Amino acid sequence: MASNLPLLQADNVKRVFGRGDNSVTAVKNINLTIKKGSMIALKGRSGSGKTTLLNLLAALDQPTEGDVYFNGQVISRLPEKQRSTWRRTNLGLVFQAFGLIPLMSAYENVEFGLRIAGSDSKLHKERAEQALEWVGMKSRMKHRPPELSGGEQQRVAIARAIAHRPVLLLADEPTAELDSRMGLQVIKVFRDLVENLGMTVVMTTHDPGIMEIVDHVIALEDGEIVSEPNA
Numbered sequence: 001m002a003s004n005l006p007l008l009q010a011d012n013v014k015r016v017f018g019r020g021d022n023s024v025t026a027v028k029n030i031n032l033t034i035k036k037g038s039m040i041a042l043k044g045r046s047g048s049g050k051t052t053l054l055n056l057l058a059a060l061d062q063p064t065e066g067d068v069y070f071n072g073q074v075i076s077r078l079p080e081k082q083r084s085t086w087r088r089t090n091l092g093l094v095f096q097a098f099g100l101i102p103l104m105s106a107y108e109n110v111e112f113g114l115r116i117a118g119s120d121s122k123l124h125k126e127r128a129e130q131a132l133e134w135v136g137m138k139s140r141m142k143h144r145p146p147e148l149s150g151g152e153q154q155r156v157a158i159a160r161a162i163a164h165r166p167v168l169l170l171a172d173e174p175t176a177e178l179d180s181r182m183g184l185q186v187i188k189v190f191r192d193l194v195e196n197l198g199m200t201v202v203m204t205t206h207d208p209g210i211m212e213i214v215d216h217v218i219a220l221e222d223g224e225i226v227s228e229p230n231a
């Protein structure tokens with residue numbers, strides 16, 4: 001049964017950028033096992049490989065060596081077309097450049113995300129409004145991104161990532177633009193989705209308050225895991 005398998009697994013993953021003298025080993029010897037329904041924080045200094053690892057787990061990038069598995073199936077070696085289908089179906093993604101469409105309102109951005117995810121169109125309005133409410137942005141949902149602050153745009157991007165209730169949410173410093181109170185509120189929304197829907201969350205963060213809320217903290221140093229890898 002699929003439930004015995006880890007949701008996400010990395011097996012000896014390494015990512016080298018460039019070649020020869022100019023090559024940079026961004027991550028190496030990455031072995032991790034993430035159970036469904038857990039909430040994981042990735043921490044580490046700037047340049048320690050957090051974003052690289054998240055991109056590999058999202059199958060946005062492919063390892064130089066090693067493999068990434070989702071529900072026991074290798075995803076890292078799939079051709080881009082299949083990886084993209086996999087991402088649309090299973091993932092919520094929050095990356096630092098928010099990727100909102102400037103000419104669409106906050107609501108339309110979230111609703112557009114639901115369409116891309118292929119979720120049932122009858123549920124779009126309810127789910128989009130619900131997600132915006134979760135992040136405290138429902139009252140601003142008619143506003144377009146240029147009319148919103150950086151933190152507000154980040155919250156809309158988070159609403160878009162969770163509106164289709166993905167199995168796996170991967171978020172790169174999702175609270176970077178938020179003050180600590182708002183940051184914790186967003187993390188509590190993630191926690192509720194983990195408890196109520198069995199969502200799994202992997203996010204990078206620097207915030208000590210957030211590390212206390214998650215189930216496990218994975219620390220990276222110079223591209224390697226220096227903490228307990230099994231979560």
Ligand SMILES: Nc1ncnc2c1ncn2[C@@H]1O[C@H](COP(=O)(O)OP(=O)(O)O)[C@@H](O)[C@H]1O
Pocket residue numbers: 017018024025026044045046047048049050051052053
């Ligand atoms: N596309 C790239 N080309 C070359 N080097 C890269 C690339 N992406 C990341 N790196 C390098 O890999 C290392 C890890 O970067 P990154 O994963 O962004 O770290 P973090 O997110 O922890 O700040 C850094 O030394 C960075 O310069």
Ligand SMILES: [Mg+2]
Pocket residue numbers: 050051052172
């Ligand atoms: Mg980063």
